[in-house]
Amino acid sequence: MRTCILLMRTSSSEEDSGRLFGLIRRAVGSDIAIYLLGDGVLLARKGQKGYHADGINEALNKGAKVFACSRDLRARGILSGEIEAGIEATDDLEGVFIEDSMEKAGRVFSW
Amino acid sequence: MVEGRKKTVGMMLFSAPFSSQYADHMCRLAEKALEKGYNVEIFLYGDAVHAQMSEQRPKTFFPVGDAIGRLVEKGAAVYSCEICSIARGYIKGELKDGKKDYSSTKVIAGIRFCSIYGFVEMLGRADKVLSFGGS
Numbered sequence: 001m002r003t004c005i006l007l008m009r010t011s012s013s014e015e016d017s018g019r020l021f022g023l024i025r026r027a028v029g030s031d032i033a034i035y036l037l038g039d040g041v042l043l044a045r046k047g048q049k050g051y052h053a054d055g056i057n058e059a060l061n062k063g064a065k066v067f068a069c070s071r072d073l074r075a076r077g078i079l080s081g082e083i084e085a086g087i088e089a090t091d092d093l094e095g096v097f098i099e100d101s102m103e104k105a106g107r108v109f110s111w
Numbered sequence: 112m113v114e115g116r117k118k119t120v121g122m123m124l125f126s127a128p129f130s131s132q133y134a135d136h137m138c139r140l141a142e143k144a145l146e147k148g149y150n151v152e153i154f155l156y157g158d159a160v161h162a163q164m165s166e167q168r169p170k171t172f173f174p175v176g177d178a179i180g181r182l183v184e185k186g187a188a189v190y191s192c193e194i195c196s197i198a199r200g201y202i203k204g205e206l207k208d209g210k211k212d213y214s215s216t217k218v219i220a221g222i223r224f225c226s227i228y229g230f231v232e233m234l235g236r237a238d239k240v241l242s243f244g245g246s
Binding site for chain 1: 140142
């Protein structure tokens with residue numbers, strides 16, 4: 001079953017992160033797509049260490065598709081060369097997410 | 112959109128506009144969903160009812176009020192929690208000639224008021240539900 005996860009923020013604490021990435025870990029291995037929007041795009045910056053980045057990297061390593069909103073990356077000064085390998089920046093994140101979640105996903109989470 | 116029954120996306124907003132970007136995200140996603148031919152139903156709850164205020168004039172922020180008005184014009188059903196709206200002075204909600212008085216000069220035209228049970232009914236109609244904000 002395909003799972004779509006819309007992340008609009010980063011985690012605010014290790015406990016919060018544990019809830020968020022616990023959810024992602026449970027879904028990884030199935031068909032999963034993660035969409036980074038708003039402050040969620042801060043998770044796309046490469047080279048991050050710690051609980052913020054571990055979940056995304058783990059998801060990428062296990063085959064999850066990860067998309068980030070180009071508009072929100074630009075707004076936060078994150079250049080294309082600063083994005084973690086495997087994360088796809090898109091100008092139409094909202095459109096891709098809506099179509100994916102409405103037509104393909106069995107489960108959709110927004111965070 | 113895949114041919115066949117028109118699908119519905121339900122969206123629940125918990126956060127006030129301009130205090131975070133949740134209202135912005137919801138409006139953009141809702142506009143995109145309408146463009147793609149889906150039904151859109153929105154429920155404003157708690158401080159999110161401030162998104163229904165007419166005459167919003169943000170100088171630099173995303174214009175949430177304009178976006179909500181545009182969504183209504185394009186066919187989105189935007190519901191607002193009546194208790195939350197009464198508490199924040201948008202409507203009186205008192206019985207008038209056997210009906211509740213939802214008239215207001217402070218609210219964007221086309222906003223519909225209902226109790227939290229209206230949200231439950233919206234859940235029943237939606238194929239997918241997205242929530243935005245809250246603490």
